[in-house]
Amino acid sequence: MTVIGNVESATVEADPDRYRKMAPDEPERTGELVCRPAEVGDLEKIVAIESAVFSEPYQFLMLYQLWPMYKAGWTVAEVDGEFVGYALFLQSADTALLLTYAVADSFRKFGHGKRILQNAMRHRGTARRRLVYAPPRCKDPATARMLERLGFRGIDDRRNFLHSDSADYEEIRDGNLTCRRARYSDLARIADLEAAVFEDPYRFLMLYPLWFLHRRLWTVAEIDGRLVGYALLLEERGEALIFTFAVAERCRRLGYGEIVLRHAIARSRSAGTESITLTVKPANTTASRRFERVGFVKTGAEEDYFGPGEDRHLYSIDLTSNISAPPAARAAL
Numbered sequence: 001m002t003v004i005g006n007v008e009s010a011t012v013e014a015d016p017d018r019y020r021k022m023a024p025d026e027p028e029r030t031g032e033l034v035c036r037p038a039e040v041g042d043l044e045k046i047v048a049i050e051s052a053v054f055s056e057p058y059q060f061l062m063l064y065q066l067w068p069m070y071k072a073g074w075t076v077a078e079v080d081g082e083f084v085g086y087a088l089f090l091q092s093a094d095t096a097l098l099l100t101y102a103v104a105d106s107f108r109k110f111g112h113g114k115r116i117l118q119n120a121m122r123h124r125g126t127a128r129r130r131l132v133y134a135p136p137r138c139k140d141p142a143t144a145r146m147l148e149r150l151g152f153r154g155i156d157d158r159r160n161f162l163h164s165d166s167a168d169y170e171e172i173r174d175g176n177l178t179c180r181r182a183r184y185s186d187l188a189r190i191a192d193l194e195a196a197v198f199e200d201p202y203r204f205l206m207l208y209p210l211w212f213l214h215r216r217l218w219t220v221a222e223i224d225g226r227l228v229g230y231a232l233l234l235e236e237r238g239e240a241l242i243f244t245f246a247v248a249e250r251c252r253r254l255g256y257g258e259i260v261l262r263h264a265i266a267r268s269r270s271a272g273t274e275s276i277t278l279t280v281k282p283a284n285t286t287a288s289r290r291f292e293r294v295g296f297v298k299t300g301a302e303e304d305y306f307g308p309g310e311d312r313h314l315y316s317i318d319l320t321s322n323i324s325a326p327p328a329a330r331a332a333l
């Protein structure tokens with residue numbers, strides 16, 4: 001374990017051969033415990049345990065946003081129909097990362113935690129070469145010991161991330177802006193900007209595991225070393241999602257939002273991404289116009305997504321052809 005600020009932050013890797021075998025996605029019973037793939041209706045129960053267990057719990061909307069892309073890696077468990085716990089893996093091309101994992105207080109000390117994790121690793125984390133646990137939210141040494149017993153071992157630490165920060169982050173100048181991939185050392189500044197801009201911001205501890213998996217598609221923009229904005233994407237099998245995008249208040253209406261988006265799109269296209277989707281509040285016309293200007297088209301809406309009476313609009317862009325992009329966007333891509 002290494003310490004980032006006052007946060008424990010070891011990253012560990014499992015022995016890939018041990019968990020490589022795939023099994024069918026059927027419920028698996030061990031004694032009274034039944035482990036099964038998560039369903040969307042489980043998310044509220046997961047969030048209830050999250051809130052009881054963690055100081056910075058994952059909120060419903062965050063999990064719901066991740067759900068379509070990552071549900072194949074999410075395991076839940078029950079005893080007699082009562083919700084016991086979960087292990088949620090996020091998967092990228094070569095890695096499955098344990099995003100969060102918990103057992104409700106009243107079901108602890110029965111060995112359920114170990115069984116849930118074993119089931120999740122066998123059934124829903126195994127097609128990948130590497131299983132990773134990035135537990136900065138978890139300060140419980142017992143969890144770390146259990147992971148070690150299951151074959152995880154340490155691979156990375158803060159020094160490795162900071163070291164990798166110096167390599168391969170080609171900076172592109174665009175007018176006043178310098179755009180590049182997000183580094184580990186950007187995460188705290190991104191979290192600060194998130195907190196300044198959004199009611200329900202992504203915090204450092206949430207950004208960290210997502211960055212670990214998807215950093216090659218995270219674009220930040222700076223002026224004189226100060227963070228001005230970012231567009232952060234998650235990608236799975238060619239389909240990407242802009243999960244957050246913002247420009248600092250003091251730097252708005254200068255065209256930076258559009259520049260950041262175009263760089264993010266160009267980066268995704270060259271990484272082989274086929275399409276990008278995103279969610280926007282209908283009232284956020286500034287953001288919607290930016291998305292349309294760079295080639296996104298509205299593909300649908302979902303009622304009450306942000307709560308009663310608060311819908312969302314869905315946008316997407318097809319990167320396999322230039323036809324859907326308007327001329328201004330085409331020139332920039």
Ligand SMILES: CC(C)(COP(=O)(O)OP(=O)(O)OC[C@H]1O[C@@H](n2cnc3c(N)ncnc32)[C@H](O)[C@@H]1OP(=O)(O)O)[C@@H](O)C(=O)NCCC(=O)NCCS
Nearest residue numbers: 197245246247252253254255256257258279280286287289
């Ligand atoms: C959405 C957001 C990222 C846009 O950033 P931005 O840097 O202000 O974006 P731009 O400067 O490219 O465009 C914003 C407006 O400024 C205008 N503008 C651009 N350059 C300008 C200039 N030199 N002078 C005057 N106006 C200008 C644009 O035409 C646009 O106007 P419009 O809203 O009437 O279409 C920013 O408003 C933000 O961070 N909002 C809060 C977070 C958010 O809503 N994120 C999206 C969630 S889906």
